[in-house]
Amino acid sequence: MAATINFTSPTKTQSSRFFFPDLLGKNTTPTLSFYPIPKSSFLLPSISLRPASKSDVVIKRRHLSVVVSALKNLSHAELVPVPSESDAIPGTFPSISGVYAVYDGNEDLQFLGISRNIAASVVAHKKSVPELCSSIKFGVVDDPDRAALTQAWKSWMEEHISATGKVPPGNEPGNSTWVRQPPKKKPDLKLTPGRHVKLTVPLEDLIDRLVKENKVVAFIKGSRSAPLCGFSQRVVGILESEGVEYESVDVLDEQYNSGLRETLKKYSNWPTFPQIFVNGELIGGCDILSSMYEKGELKDLLKK
Amino acid sequence: MASRGLLSRASRIKSKLQSALEATVVEVEDVSYQHAGHVAVKDSGANETHFNVKIISDKFDGQNLVKRHRMVYDLLSDELQSGLHAISIKANTPKEAGLSN
Numbered sequence: 001m002a003a004t005i006n007f008t009s010p011t012k013t014q015s016s017r018f019f020f021p022d023l024l025g026k027n028t029t030p031t032l033s034f035y036p037i038p039k040s041s042f043l044l045p046s047i048s049l050r051p052a053s054k055s056d057v058v059i060k061r062r063h064l065s066v067v068v069s070a071l072k073n074l075s076h077a078e079l080v081p082v083p084s085e086s087d088a089i090p091g092t093f094p095s096i097s098g099v100y101a102v103y104d105g106n107e108d109l110q111f112l113g114i115s116r117n118i119a120a121s122v123v124a125h126k127k128s129v130p131e132l133c134s135s136i137k138f139g140v141v142d143d144p145d146r147a148a149l150t151q152a153w154k155s156w157m158e159e160h161i162s163a164t165g166k167v168p169p170g171n172e173p174g175n176s177t178w179v180r181q182p183p184k185k186k187p188d189l190k191l192t193p194g195r196h197v198k199l200t201v202p203l204e205d206l207i208d209r210l211v212k213e214n215k216v217v218a219f220i221k222g223s224r225s226a227p228l229c230g231f232s233q234r235v236v237g238i239l240e241s242e243g244v245e246y247e248s249v250d251v252l253d254e255q256y257n258s259g260l261r262e263t264l265k266k267y268s269n270w271p272t273f274p275q276i277f278v279n280g281e282l283i284g285g286c287d288i289l290s291s292m293y294e295k296g297e298l299k300d301l302l303k304k
Numbered sequence: 305m306a307s308r309g310l311l312s313r314a315s316r317i318k319s320k321l322q323s324a325l326e327a328t329v330v331e332v333e334d335v336s337y338q339h340a341g342h343v344a345v346k347d348s349g350a351n352e353t354h355f356n357v358k359i360i361s362d363k364f365d366g367q368n369l370v371k372r373h374r375m376v377y378d379l380l381s382d383e384l385q386s387g388l389h390a391i392s393i394k395a396n397t398p399k400e401a402g403l404s405n
Contacts (some may be wrong), residue, residue, distance in 0.1 A: 230339070231390065271377050271384045272391070288369045289395050 016100070018256070019210050019249075024260045067068045072157040074101060077137040086123050091138065093119040097144035099152040100172070101137040101160075102178070111170030111178040112157055114141075114149040115168045129177055132170075147301045185225045189258035212280040216246035216302065219264055219275045224248040231286035238293045239276075244302050279304065313352040313388065317380060321359055324379050326397050329360040339389070353389040360401045369395070 061242050093100075095117050102111040102125060103191050110132045115121035117140050126133045141152045155197055161167060170178040191206050192199060199206075211217050216239065222228030239246050251261050251273050265271055268282045278301055283289065292298040318332045335358040355377065364372045372395035380388065 231392075269374065271381070274388075282368050282370060284373060288373065291369065 008063065014177040017187045017189050018193060019191050019206065047301065050281055068156070069140065071099070071139040071152050073141075077101070077139055079103060079107065079135045079137055081135045082122060082126055082133055086126055089123045089126065090119040093122050093138060094140060096140060097149060098138055099149065099156055100139075101156060101168075102133055103135045103137070104132045105134045107135070109160060109164075109168045111168050112153060113178060114153045114162065116144055119129040123192045125178060132177070184248070188223050188250045189251070190253065191249060192256055192258065195255055195258040203259055204267055207260075207264055207267050210247070211277040214247045215279060216244055217274060217277045218246055218248045219260075219277075220248055220249050221250070221252050221273055223250050227274070228252060232284050235274045235289055236274060238289055238298070242293070242298060242302060278302065313383060314355065317383060317388075317391075320379050320383075321357070321376065323366065325359060325361040325363050325375070327359050327361040327363075328403060329401070331358040332356070333391075334347060353387060354391075355388070356392045356394075358394040360396050360398055360403065362397060364395050365397045365399075386393065 003201050014142055031121045080092060083089055086104055097114075099112065100118050100121065101115050102113070102122075104110050105240055111125075113121060118140075122133070122136055139152060139156070141149050157167075157171070169175060189210070191203065191210065218224075218232075218235055220227055220229070220232035220235060225236060227233040227236050238247070249257060249260070251257060251264065253260075261273070264273075264275065268277075270282060270285070272285055274285055276285070276289050283292070283301065289298065292301065312334070314332045314334045317329050320334075321327055322330045331383075334352060336351050336353045336357050339354045359376065363375070367375070373393050376391070376393050376395060377384065380391065
């Protein structure tokens with residue numbers, strides 16, 4: 001059943017990406033391969049996995065006492081216009097989990113979805129398909145468990161199908177207008193063509209070029225899709241939640257990044273991993289990145 | 305070093321940081337157990353590999369985070385070369401920590 005949230009296993013479907021311009025000739029632009037996008041049946045709504053912010057939690061508590069009754073029928077739920085300013089959306093819709101129905105300007109149902117944060121999902125839809133996103137019905141599901149959400153979604157879907165005889169266009173198989181695609185993770189960069197190939201350039205120079213030619217580079221333990229250390233995992237999580245384009249290099253990859261750990265420690269004068277570089281400069285490890293992220297400083301740094 | 309092996313790494317870290325940074329507060333917590341299954345540690349059977357360190361020192365004044373962390377790493381370079389794998393560092397000045405001087 002679970003196809004829309006798809007943590008595809010890494011490596012096999014990825015093409016290799018090397019950072020070794022001299023030996024690869026014209027193939028210096030890394031090729032990106034995308035994961036095959038699984039076909040989701042219409043029975044599979046997507047869940048928005050945005051973490052709830054502090055204000056969401058407050059709203060949630062307030063709502064808990066209110067929303068004790070069972071989910072309303074789709075036909076009984078109130079049709080709420082989507083504010084034109086996206087800033088106003090979180091004040092109009094709750095930032096908690098539930099089922100929601102998106103209607104176009106003719107009040108035709110376009111899409112039924114479930115979300116862990118209804119307001120955030122509406123913001124995202126409004127942004128990606130404003131023309132189809134005129135008003136919303138929502139039903140809060142108190143128990144954010146996926147089964148409970150799916151149940152709520154099914155009941156609305158069944159109601160709609162029995163009333164109209166059709167599936168909302170956005171929920172038809174193959175329609176990807178509304179469903180957020182699984183994140184397309186880039187493969188990690190490889191510094192050398194392999195441990196048995198003699199380098200024509202010192203590894204240190206390769207590191208230097210890599211961090212200077214790419215805005216954000218994270219040297220991590222393990223791959224970005226499967227970090228092998230909690231700190232590296234945190235770094236990947238932070239960079240991804242900032243939505244920043246970054247390159248990752250696996251310092252444990254003995255085949256393609258042999259000798260990297262020791263060389264990088266010297267290059268950056270930093271004894272531990274992960275290490276994050278922005279605009280060619282070491283900004284630190286997991287602690288510093290976390291601290292900057294929590295203070296909101298990271299956003300500013302990444303904008304530069 | 306004669307003291308090695310007699311004292312725990314935690315107490316060595318603590319005394320090194322305390323004396324060199326003239327720290328108001330040094331807290332060292334051995335969290336190696338949390339990383340027992342960690343790739344880099346798993347096979348070596350090493351212990352005393354991961355620590356949380358909290359330091360409050362006037363010497364951090366005017367230094368950015370990278371510099372503060374480097375100061376700590378520099379003081380602990382012996383340890384880092386002898387099996388210390390990772391330190392989570394919180395480095396603040398007394399003012400930042402809300403302590404009055």
